[in-house]
Amino acid sequence: MRVVIAxxxxxxxxxxxxLLEMEADIEVTGEALDGxxxxxxxxxxxxxxxxxDIEMPGMSGLDVAEQLKKQQESCKVVIVTTFARPGYLERAMxxxxxxxxxxxxxxxxxIAHLRRIMEGSSYISPELAKTLFFSSENPLSGREVGVLREAKAGRDTRQISERLHLSRGTVRNYLSTAIQKLDVRTRQEAVQKATNKGWI
Structure with a gap:
């Protein structure tokens, strides 16, 4: 089993x-410090x-998984996390x-889970699966998620409009609807709540 750790x-x-290298059937071929x-x-x-890991600079583990799926790479992905956030698990699935x-x-x-995964199984820690079962559904549209992610990175309305190729008015509208849907008062609160839920 050839493994990369991020x-x-x-x-x-x-x-x-x-620890993985101590196993006869596992070879760690690379280590990465960001997505x-x-x-x-x-x-x-x-x-x-x-x-x-999920939380990494630049690209999260979930971003990497999404890119690998898009590029149809055969590499299996295992996410390891300390965060029991339902939105993260939803994205991972x-x-x-x-x-x-x-x-x-x-x-x-x-290691036992990794071996079973290589044989074709999948595994979700029960504590993490439980959070999805009792979670509320993400009310945000794809565009609202994208705008909030840019806001989370510290970008202002002008920068967001340039990066997403939207007018500033459209960006402000998406931010406004996201704030309303999340029942908060500011974009900062919207970013915080959406982050805590694992929706961005």
Whole structure:
């Protein structure tokens, strides 16, 4: 099993790589500290499996999974996370990830899950699956999600309009409807609430 690990915390990434390398049937072929590097490694190395954190600079693990699905890469993706956010799990399922696992699972269990995933199974930590079962549905449209993601990155209305090729008035409208749907008062509150729910 050839594996790439994407994790922005160096100590955690190194420790996981060492533990996986101790297994006779696992080879860690690359380590990435952000989503862009992870995507590049997977496209170049064609590993069997990518283990990716969600929260990484530039591109999240979910962004990488979505790109790999779009590019029809055969690499299986396992997301490891500390965040039990229903929107994240929803995105992960749509991106076709094979595993969605809590970081605090024991390493022997993680390795067992990886082996089963390579045999064609999939696995979601029960605590994470529970959050989706009891979650509310994302009320935001795709455009509203895109605008809020840009706002989350600190971009103002002009910058958002340029990046998304929309007029400033249209951007303001999307922000306004997102604020109304999320029942908050400001774009900052909208970004915060949508982030906490895992919708952006």
């Amino acid at each position: 994790e922005d915390q160096g100590m955690l990434r190194g420790a996981l790589a060492q 862009h590097e992870a995507l590049d490694l997977v496209i170049r190395q064609k590993p069997d499996l990518l283990i990716a 749509k991106a076709g990830v094979s595993g969605y696992i809590l970081k605090d699972e024991p390493i022997d269990q993680l």
